[in-house]
Amino acid sequence: MELIFALCVGILTACGVYLTLRGSTFTVVIGLTLLSYAVNLFLFASGRLALNAAPILKQAEQHTDPLPQALVLTAIVIGFAMTAFAVILAMRARADLGNDHVDGNPPELEQTLQHKDKRS
Numbered sequence: 001m002e003l004i005f006a007l008c009v010g011i012l013t014a015c016g017v018y019l020t021l022r023g024s025t026f027t028v029v030i031g032l033t034l035l036s037y038a039v040n041l042f043l044f045a046s047g048r049l050a051l052n053a054a055p056i057l058k059q060a061e062q063h064t065d066p067l068p069q070a071l072v073l074t075a076i077v078i079g080f081a082m083t084a085f086a087v088i089l090a091m092r093a094r095a096d097l098g099n100d101h102v103d104g105n106p107p108e109l110e111q112t113l114q115h116k117d118k119r120s
Helices: 002-020 025-045 066-097 107-119
Strands: none
Touching: 002 025, 025 066
């Protein structure tokens, strides 16, 4: 079970970093969301993975730690707010700049501008 959690966290982190480094704002938002999911899984796994364990103390020999569960719930709310803010920011940038590129200049436009500068 620990191996599955470790693989899931690793895959989510790798995909999130890859998408965050892309040039489109939509892929950056999706990458940040995947990174937040990876952090949530990591925090949840830090509370000891146990099957059939009681969530309340003194009712069983083995129990789960409630603190990481509370941290994950808080992180879900913060992640939702961050995603909503990033989507609104991306929509505003798209409306103001007319494109979906992170720095405002799509690669085709940059190549055209560089080609025009070399001519003159």
